[in-house]
Amino acid sequence: MNEFFSMNEFFSMNEFFSMDDFASSSLYKLNNIKIISNIQQFKNCIDLSEININTTIYFIKTVDEININNFKEITMEYIEINQLLLKFKLNSKHILVTLDSESSNYLSSSVVGAARYFDEFLELKLFTLNFDKQSIINQDIISIIPTIVNWDFSIHREFFIKNNNVFYERYKKETNLNQNFKSNSYIELKKENRELFKLKLSPNLEYQLKQREVKLESNQVEVKVMAFGINYKDYLIYSGNAPPEIANRLSGDLSDQNFAMTFQVLLQELVQMGSDRSGVDLILNTLSSNYMDSNFKSLTTGGRIVDLSVTHLNTNEYTNNNNFKYNFGYFNIELLFISNEIKRTLLKKITSAIESNKLDNILPITEYSNKEIKDAIEYINQRKHIGRKITKLNYEINGLGETILITGQSGIILDILKWILMYSKTVKNVIIITKSKLKWGLEFVINSYKENINFYFKSLDISNLEALENSISEVLLSSNIKNIDSIFHFAFEQVFGEVQDISLNHLNRSHSAKTLGAINLHNLSIKLKWKLTNFVMASSVASCIGSTDQCSNVCANLVLDSLSKYRKSIGLPSICTNWGMLQSSGFVARNQSVIELLDGQGLNPLPINTIVGSLDLMIQNQDQSTNLLLSNFNFTRLLNFQGSIFNKFDYQLNLVRGLKQVNVNISQEDTIDSIFLNKLAELLSIDQNKINIEVKLNSLVKKRLEIGNNLKGV
Template identity: 25%
Template sequence: EFKGSSIRLLDADTRSLQSGITTSDAVLEETAETEFVLRGAERYVPRLEQLALHEVAPSRRTLETARDSSNFAVTMTGPGTIDNIVLREIADPELAPNEVMVEVAAVGLNFRDIMAATSILPDELENDEAYWRNLGLEFAGTVRKVGDRVTNLKPGDRIMGMGKGYLRRFAKIRADLAMRVPDGIDLIEAATLPTAFLTAHYALTHIGRLAEDETALIHLASGGVGLAAIQVAHDVGARVFGTAGSDTKRAFLKKWGVDEVMNSRALDFADEVRSLTRGRGVDVVLNALSGNGIDKSLECLAPFGRMVEIGKRDLADDKPIGLRSLYRNNAYSVIDLSTLPVEREKLFRQLLAEVEAKVAAGAYKPLEASRFPASRAAEAMRMLSRALHIGKVIVTFDEPSVDIELDLGAQFAVSAQASYLVTGGLKGFGVAIADWLSQKGAGTIILANRSGVPDAEAAAAIDIMEQRGTRIIRAALDVTDAAAVDRLIEEHAAGDAPLRGIVHGAAVIEDAFVSQLDAGKIDRVLRPKITGGWNLHVAVVEHDVPLDFFVNFSSIAQVIGSSGQANYTAANSVLNAIATYRRGRNLAGSSAAWGMIAGSGFVARSEAMTNYLDSVGIKPVQDSEAAAALSYLLRARSENLGFANIDWAAIARTNPGAATNPRISPLLGDRTGGRSRIQTELAAAPREAWDDLLADMIRREVAKVLKVEAIALADDRKLSELGLDSLSSFELKNRVEAQVEVDIPVAKFLQAPTIA
């Protein structure tokens, strides 16, 4: 409303005020920024970010594992970087008749997890089955539930296995694909066994056909598969050569009984092998080296030698190899154990039985491991990716409490045994919110307004809710009356249906330009929102009500600005602050800034308001869609979010000042397009014709605002006499400014001008 004014808003803490420097810099420096949050020597500026609902960052909660059996997974917000790893709540697995649910004690990480997390997995899926969403290929844990047809396992049995998506608290596995953990092995130790020993056993005994008195070269032998392969080779009775990439790891291998140890980072290991075997070479190479290491490993093969490839990187890169290296009756085989359960199930079950028997007999023993709790899973992944470990890297699920993200994709849960209060709930959008709560299963909904009486449209909706089985309480409540609010909260704080959620939607709208505001217009708009919101907060704190949610209904007008609504935007700003205040005290608190709601509410009942908002780029959203979005907003990490359908090009076109507002200007983009009709006409006409052209343009725009024929509008009648009020006058102002790209002072429209 005051485009010529320069106003800066500062939110400063005590430290920044005491220093003075940060504050004075924000006030005096030449900058386009108009809003600052000052915290000590740091300062922050706001930026509005536009997101799809599924992109909203979820809120977090602390899960106390001793008393809360909720499931959660170590997953990712998206592939590409290990920094994207998060802990997120998920539903319990649904069991097929032949499956069991296992409470996971620990998970062994594998290089495939790293490849999935960093987007280098060549066969990655692009749906919910993607590996980066389902990390963890092996586990050990305790059976908690069994499917109807399971006969070989029962709750309490200790098992281990491999598959996909086990990096979670509760997972499922086919009962016939699980291996039992012997009593003498700890479950966390057992998590080092499945993938390493199934791989090493399959590679050396089935594919490599390693025999007694033969020699095996095991690359990267200090890793999980390497250490398992050493045990497999020793069990066969073979001689073992090994490579490792550091002095520490090579020293470890010597203590583990490796006959000859070489450097995996130097390609002269091939010469050493030839020297140690008097030029013959080794019978089997278990390879995980990449690049030239593959070629050098092939050179190490004795006649009739077998090289078994378990590396993944060069396969993904389609690295060529020279066939001459296989000339002496040699074989080169590639294995990927993860495909066996699907493509060779009978063979896979045979491997499970063989490894299970070896573990039970004590031939295959748990491996050296670095352990990390689930809350440090990203740290564990980084250790594995940098090859800083010896043996396995294990993620455990034994923390007494863990912070997890909420699952925004899950159904929003309300209780059939609880009650929920909606202020402003007997009319408009409040009724739509109540209907949404009813559909979600709310047992009791308290709908409150000043009269306690619904209008006809609301009454019909309430009948449907009651037929659905929801108990509806109609309450007469003045939210600005602290005593009345306290009595209502006290009445419903406990009992058969204790209060568990509050939607504060009470509002009064009385628009006017700043120059038209008086104390009454300000007070009537501020009190229902601000005083009402604070009274509700005080009452629930006083009566110690453990709310699942407390949401204030704000407006997108507060977010992007709205001329003629200074009182309304101020009230909504305080509602946002109340939400932040509650969150800062670990209490439920949210503020939802709505755009134009169609189907119900004040805007839906006002054609003039609907036309005005549409003209400035705020498009309608159906009330049912907005209500459904609330399930995301209530579980979001940020307490202050908006939900609106915004035409940013229209915002830029109708509000020239928006482009200079750093809060929203990044969303506006560069204004493109040609001239408007009137600009083209003016450019082509002589100066003396401009008045008539402009009058015709204004007449057309007035007709659009009033929804009348332009020919019926007299040039000499005042706009106020034609039916334009403050709101529609501002719509006309925006329309005219958009046509001519000239700012017109608000005062000009308040002086009752004529078209002429």
């Protein structure tokens, strides 16, 4: 068997172990060992047919500690070896050996990232051995390497050798989140996968958890409600004197009597309050046209009705001319029929007023928490309120400090910044560093909050340490800011390239903002002695499972993973999350082909509320928040991938395999709910579509039994 060692021609000795030591260890007291130092020598070996199916290639440049001056070139050499193996269809075994890749030698993780990318090419025989200092000098451990890299030894191809023990990595789904992750942001408990559910008020104004549709159609939008106003109509619906508006549209035979009674009560209350009026002067937005007679009966002489929409009117509904005999008037405004010039003028005025925070509100506003909505609606019936009653979400971000520094200005970081500015009561200063010029999205956010927040925008290349230090020092001196409390590093450049097109340029672009930017911030925070509370970095699920045509991105993200572990090992705060596909306005959202690619890889999008909610939990639970993987996987699709790296998910994948083995017909969209309903319909001998999921199960079964007994009696 041929043994090839790819190693540096010139290298520095490691305190514990060097590449020379590894190459001369007892493992390699074999015949026909050849040590090479560069990729050209490797090409020469191919030309001489010295590399074949029996050849084992050990890449050991990552045993010595590498630095920012050579880690990209070393990564490229490993990539080039694999490119040549693919090009010439050589089935040689290629083994990557690293030392402390998840701690002090974290830059070697760039090469490990390349190995994970190439895992999808099944014709390659790749292994990765990650040693710590203690294990790599143990000859007993070294002697078992031939067993570990035996193709039939294990389904895993990446191993971690720590404390003289061999490990492989597996992922498990985090459970008991409410117990493991504590939160002071909400009083109520967090729920896992909250984006899958919605809260619905019962007729008694009690919250009920309902399943909601996550996937929106092309003509749909999702609106996040931060606060909403209530009026007397809400009380009418709550008290049973008016049906919900959806019932108004569907029911044509409802009596007008309920509304007549309601307005009689209204007139009685006007008298009790000392009024001599026989009705009201103005009604804004009537109840549905089915009850137009009752609307008119509530008016005093000369009263007016003004509808701000005509969507409730149709050609099949009529009103009586007698409704207008007491100098009553009916008017409506429909924006569709107002000239565009008038609408543009009005929208400009409104937009300007909103941006400058000069939109006057002449009516007092009383705020209620969303948990007090019942109290708010019942208070309306007391007739003591003036102005508007609104219910507002009770939420606050804790632990960010006064000054935050963020990198990047597009994609998910823009959503995170808006979340911070909206819900943090402590943040006073925001330093923004990005390579590009100020974009309109960030400019709008700055203009919206600049009266209460100090913004400092710097356009520079964050991979340039000197420029970064000068810019930050300038901000700190000019603003008298004493400390930076939190860093959110989200700068990146997305790079794509097919396997044979991967070049050093790809690595330079991917590592520039993401990797070198993170390292510069790490080193600068230590040099300037910032007392950081949070150092948040954005990694990707790609660093865990690889990603088609994204080799350099996988490399860059895995370096951030290891840098985060290193920071934690030396007692510094760090949060680095492997995010799945994000449902935001970023790069993925703007590229349909990328969405389809990730969807085909079994990655479903994560909603914004899940992203910021999870980030909030991680900030409050930093002791267990480093290198968490947060992704909405479609394990049915993930099962179709054959790369060894997906065996890390065998806990979840085995569940899918088990369902297939018992011939359960589960499509991609099927859920546990649909399986349950299908079985229930079969047992009750009814159509699944006729099952009312709002009805409790015991009530449904009871009704079915009653029907069965009645049939027997017949």
